[in-house]
Amino acid sequence: MAIELEKYQDILDELGEHASEVLRASWGEAARVFSPRGLEAYLHGATGLKSLGRGTDLVLSFIQSAPAVTRELGEDAVSDLLAAAIKMYSKTSATVISLVFSSSPIAASRLGDPELFRGYLHLIDTLLAQAPRGVRPMLDHLGTLLGQLTLGGLRRWALWGAQAHKTDFNAQIRYFGLESPESLGVLQKERRGTLFIDVQRRIGMYLRALWGRDFFMRPTSGDFEQREGYRPYIEGYIIHLPDAYDDLDLPSGKIDGVELYRAACAHAAAHQMYTKEPLSAEALTPLQMTVIGTIEDARVEQLAINSFPGLAPL
Template sequence: LGELELFRGYLLLLDQLLAQAPRGVRPMLGKIEVLLEKMTLGGLRRWASWGISAYRSDFAAQVEFFGLNTPQSLAVLQQERRGVLFIDVQRRLIMYLRALWGRDFFLRPTSGDYETREGYQPYIENYFIHVPDAYDDVENARGGKTAALELYRAAAAHAAAHVVFSRYDPRFELAKPLQRLWIGILEDARVEHLAIQKFPGLFPLWQHLGRLPACVEQAAEPETVAIMDRISLALLDADYADPHPFVAKAREAFIRVLAAEEDVYDVLMAAAEKLAEECEKSSWNYSVQKDQSESPYRDDNRYLWTAPATDWSGDPLSGGQAQVHKYVSIMEMINAVDVETAGDDAQEVWVLATEFYDDDGLTFNEKEGKTPVSQPVNYSEWDYQTQLERPLWVTVYEKHPKMGDPSEINTMLEQQKPLVQRLRKLIEAVQPQGVVRTRKVEDGDEIDINAAILAMTDIRMGQQPDPRIGIRTRLNIRDLSVMLLVDLSESTNDLLRTRSEGDVSVLHLAREATALLAEALERIGDPYMLCGFDSNGRHDVEFYKFKDFDAPYDDKVKGRLAGMTGQLSTRMGAALRHAGHLLDQRASQKKLILLLTDGEPADNDVRDPQYLRFDTKKAVEELNRKGIRTFCLSLDPYADEYVSRIFGQRNYLVLDHVDKLPEKLPQLYISMTK
C-alpha cells in the first residue's frame, strides 16, 4: 500500500468484512499478496463488496469466493484489475523529478477509485504531491495507447512544476468559482511554459495527453468541460487551431501573463477577472462539482488557493507532528508527568537535567531509556562502474559507546609497564618544541663567532675557509591533530594465538594499542581523538567517539575503551568521510587519520567486493585534497592485494605479527611525526 492513510482504509475494510462476511476474512488474507499485486485498495473494496452482497448468508460460498476458488471471484478480480500501481513506480518517479529539478519531491498515493471520482485527480497538499494509486493505459482517438507510466510522469512533472513556480496568493482564495477556473487554466499553462523552457522534452509528453478525445472534441455546442480542455491545449500548443472565440481570448490573455515582468499574479488575476466577465455575458453554465477537467494528468489546483499551514511543523517524510522536547525541573517531573515510559510517538517529551530515580533505586534511563543518537549525516558514495557519485547515499549516526570498567585499562597498562617505559624513552627523543638554533648555515639570522674565527684563521693560513658561519633561529611547534579510527566490525572478535598471552581477540589487541597510543599522545601533547565505527548497510553506519579533541583522558574515556565491542560490517569510505569532516574543523596545520583495521571494506548490502574498495580509495583522495593524510595499519595478512591501491604505496603497513600491535602502533606514530 505504501501509505498510512491507505493502510487505515485497508483496516477499515477488514473491519467491514469481520462484521458482514467473517468466514471470508481468513481465505482473503491467505491471498492478500495476490490481490494487492493486481488491484488497488478501491478495487479490493469493490471486489469484497461484490462477494459480501452475493454470498451474505452462504458461509461456504464466502470461503470459496474470498479464496479465489470460484469463476465469479476471478471474473470480478479481472474486472477490477488495474494497469500500473504507484507503489511499483514510486522510486522511478522520485528519481525522475530529482533528475529534472535537482531537488527532492515527496510523492504519496491516494486511493480514488471508491464510489466517487474523488482522488482520481492529482493534488498538492502539505508539501506532498498526491497521485492516484494506479493508472491504466489511456486510449486516444486514433486507437493507440499512452502507457500508464508516461501518464504518471506527466502528472508528477506537472505537479512538480507547480511546486517550483507557483505560490499561494490570498486573492485567489477570495475569487469567485468562474474566476478560479480561469486562474487555474492560466497558471497551469504558465508553469508548463516555464518548465518546457528548461526541459523541452516535456512538451511532447504533455501535448500527447492534451490531445485525448475528451480534450479535442469540437461539437457544435460543446460542453463547458470540453471548452476548458480545448483552451488548455491551445495555451500549451501554439500550433493547435480552434475556432472557438474563447480560445483566441485566452491566448491573448496568456501572452500578457507571460510578458509580465514584476508581479505576474496581478496580471494573471486581472486576466482571469476579464475572462470570467466574458463568460458571464456569454451565459456559461459552470458548476464546480460537475464541470471537472478531463485532462488525465493535471492536478485540481487546490495548491493555489489553499493557504499553507503555517503552524504545520511536522516531519514531511512521516507526515506527523514534530515531537516537542520540554526542559523541566525536578518538581514538575514528579508532580505533572503523565507517562514515565512513553514511546517514540509521544507528542511531548520532558527532559530533566539530572537522573530521575524510581522507587527501586534505579533510574528510568537504566530501566526504559534508549541510547541517544545524533542527527543523521549523509555522505555521497563513489560508484566505480558509472564513474559517478551517488549523492547523499550513506547515512552516518554518531552513537554513544558503551561503558566498561576503567580498571581493566589501568591493569593492562600495569602489565605492559616495560613497553610503556620504552615508549617513554622514544617520546623524550621526539623533536622538542620551542626555539631551535641551527648552526653551520650560510644564510643564517646571525653570525656564529666561533665559526667566523675559524674561517678567518683558515684565510690567514691560505686555506679554503668554511663559508657556513651563520646561525639560523626558528620556532619549532608541533601543530598536528591526529585521529585514531578503529574498525569495530564482527571480525575483530576472532581469536588469535599469540606467543605470550595465548588466545586473545583482535579487539583486545586493538584496545591495548589504543590505550598505549593515548598514553603516548598525552605525553607528547598532540591533540588527538579516538573513534571507532561499524556498519549495518548504507542507512546505518555507526560512529563512536571514545575521546574528543578537547576532552581529558580520564576514567570516563578508559571506561569507553574497555566497553569496546565488535559487531556488524565495515563500510570504510563513509567512516573516513565523517572522520575527515570532524578533523577538517580543526585549525591545525597538519592533520592525520590513523586507520586500524583487520580486513577490507565490506557491508551486508554490497555484493561487489570492488565497489567499497574504490569508494574508500575515492574517500582517501578527497581527504588528501583537504590536506588530511590517511595511514592504514592493517592486520589482514592478505591486505597487500588491495591496501596499496586504496591508500598509496607509503601510506599503509601490514602487520605480520598481530600480537605486536600494542607496541607497533605508538612506535609507528612517533616515527611518522618526528
C-alpha cells in the same frame, strides 16, 4: 541495543520466555524505526495483547510485524493497527487477528499511505460483520490481491463477494480464497492498468534527474464506489496522485499508465518549482479560479519546457 532493551526487564518477564526471544530478535529493527515514545508504545502494545489471554501467536505476530509497518507508514499506523485489532477482538478468533498483524506489512507496503491503510483496516472490520468466513482466506492471498488492485478495487471485489455469499459460508471461503470463477472474474474486472506503488520509485528518480531534488509523493484513492481516482493535487509540499492510472486508448495511439504518472508528476513538480506564492481563493468566484488556475498551469508548464524541452510531448 541489548542494554537498552534490558531497561524493560519487567515487560520481558511479563511477555514470557518465547515472546521475549522474538522481541529480542525484532528489537534491532524496532529501535531503528520507532521513536523512544513509539518504542514504549510498541512494548506496551505487546503486553496489552498478552493480557487478552488469547494465546501467544497473537503477541508474536504483532511483535514481528509492527516494525515493518512503521518503516513503511510511520509509527502512528501501528497505533491504528492495534486499535483495529482490539475492535476486532469480540468479532473473530485470535488466529484471524494474528493474520491481520502478520499480513499488515504487505498492506502497508502496497498501499503506501497511512490514510489508505486505515481504510484497509476498516474494510477488514466491515468484512468481519458481513462475510466472517472470507477474511482469513483473503488475508492469505493479500499479496496477490494488492498486487493487482487498488484499495477501492479490493473493497469492491470484497463487498461483491460478501453480498453474493452472505448466507453461504463455504462459498465465502471459495470466493475470498480465489477458488471460484466469479471471484477471478470480479478480480479481473477490478484490475487497474498501473499502480502508483509499482512506479513510485521510478517516478521519483525521473523527477530527481530533472530538477536535482527529491519530491514527496503519496497515493490517494478515489471514491470507493467508483473507478475514478481523485485528481492530482499538492498539499503541504506533498504531491498526491491517484493510486492507479488506467491506460488510455486515443485515436492518436495508446498512452500507458506510466506516461500518465510522468505527466502528472512533472506538472505538479513544475508548480512546486515555479510557483512562489500559492493562489488564494478568497474573494474569487469559481469561474475566476478556473481561469486563473488554467493560466497558472500553462505558465509553469511553459517554464518547465523552457528548461527541459523534452517535456513538451507530455
